[in-house]
Amino acid sequence: MAQHSPSKKGLSEFGGWWSHQQPSNLRFYGMMTASGTSTTASWYATFGAAAKSVGSSDFYRQLLRLLGCAIQHDYVFAVRYGKANTTDVLHTTGHPDFIVEQYRTIFHEVDPFGNYWRKTSRKGFVRSSEVINDTAETRLYTSVFLKRAKIIDEVGIVLPAPGGSCIALFLESKSIGFSEGIGSRIDELFPAIEGLHHAHLARTYGKLSSIANDNRSVDVLPIAIFDRHGNAIYQSASWREAEAAEHKLARLKNDIRTSGRAYVRVSDSMRLRVIPLLDDFAIAPGGRLCALDWKPADPNEFAAEAEKLSLSPLTKLERDVLSLVKLSKSSGQIASDLRIAKGTVKNYKLRLYRKFAVNSERELIGLLAKIRL
Template identity: 35%
Template sequence: MADPEQPRSVPLPARYSAVRLNSPEWFARVGEVARVIGSDRFHRELVELAGAAINHDACWIIRYSRVAPPDVLYTKDVASDVVAYYANLYSSVDPFFEYWRNNGSPGVVMLNDVRSPGQSWDLYHKVFQTLASISDELGMFFSTVGHCCFGLFLERERGRFSASDIERARLIFPMLEGFHRSHLGALFNDLRNPRGPQVEGFITRPTLIEDRFGVDVFANDAWREAARRAPALADAVAALRVAEAGQTRAAGALTVKVEVFDRDFPLAPGGRMYVLDAPEREEEGDPDQLLDEALSIFTPREKEILLLLMNGQTTGEIAQKLSLSKGTIKNCRLRMYRKTGVGSERALVKHVMQSIGAR
């Protein structure tokens, strides 16, 4: 195995040779990545695109978190027993993982960049890399949400990545990062406006996304506000961590529903999404109780303003009545729009009226 501290020598032939960055093949691959943005094929096509620019023998995609173990999402030309060795024995000493946990940033990172002499490095470099036939590694880190990132890794079985390989990686990284960000945007957009029947626009409601280790990946403002006001929410989530998709649990006057992500869902592979929703009600109920439930996601000030809006008062009249500026009223109204997933005052009032059973 090559020592990362030794000077780079003439590169040896690799299993996959780089194509010219002005060739029809390169542009065809770029177009394919753009075409599959938002689909479950995206990251596989992204690593294929990176590999087309750089001589390499194998590749990995690993999701790193600063608070949870690494998650291997995809490999190519890597033996299954090597993946198992990594996941079960060596992921904790992965120097790239340590780099990300220590506040690493997106970009191109070489194996020598993350070298940290000590027992962990020796286990990874002298033991795992020997088992896996890895001579050199080139990593690309793409940020996601919260504490997570995607690590895209190309490997050499013999020799080292050349200076030209590294230069190409840094040249194409901004484009790959741009594709990656567009992909994340598409995923969140799909959560807001889902195509399938199993997820009903949850992102507009109070929503929490956890990875498969139970670590928070994303929570919108409405969820954080609801969690602050309803301590029972934490107990409901704890119960749903082992429940099947579609199950619900009561959280005070509200209901939490869980959906389970596939292992290839990039934001939280194998993770879960919890959505707070109003419970099913009897046809007749206490109007005051129904109104309290409908307004439970709002702050006292937001409730005060909303009730005045529902009484037909204008922004100016409300500002004068509450001794606030019009700008403050407008900002408060925008926060209520975000919490309810609406875009206008009329839609906000309609949302509340429907929540209490009025038509």
């Protein structure tokens, strides 16, 4: 069988559920596993492999193995459904290359599971009978794609992901339909699978600092993730504050997707680093990680010029805050740079508004922009 990777309640709680089953005579709804009778040991071994792969590009393949070891199947498929009919193939097993390519380029647009997700945002178990309807798009999927792929029935698990997207894992049969009881079986497995999925997302976001080559906490980094189609998947609080202060940043999103440049100039003091993400970065395969950099100014020279516009002299901390406000840095970023509380930054901004006779940070930045060093 061909394998494709794209170039497509806690463990203790689940263990408690599992311990109530009969180890020597486990029940499997739908169909038996491909290898015959599964055992407690083999299931835990597969669970362990999936847990070990958390945060890696191999994670969703391992999660499919975990789901598939309890239910007999012929093919597996993992996709990411995004906004506006965008779909990325993460992993498949069993399908020939031409079937995967036809799905990726044509039939993803009429995939009823993807359309169902975009309408309902419902997580958990979904079977084909819930999503199949009598529309031209669905008939194209069932009468053409499924027949070409030799799929008789398919069932899926939907796992919500950031940016209004989701990860969907599918088991598919080429011979007989899945039984009605399979839903109960998957519902029992779902808490464990969802828990691993959430752990994977947390570990993946924890790696953003290293991807951005910045050792600060992800919480204070001014970063954003966009998928290959330009949809925003994640924007940190610092990024959103910088975008509100510098409107040109919001208008650069299309340039980020199409220009291929590693650096984009935003303003005299702000530069955007654009870092391509690999196709196996499941949150946004083939997308972009964007990180803001600021060009430092001589704080003493800038403060001296700025003080000429002030109604009264500035304290040292007011000067420091002002210099960072000039760079369009967020309150969280300023607090991190100056090692003070975020509330202190907000209080000092209010003091600066009074001293410069402005009503907002936007007005203050506009006034400071007139300073030429």
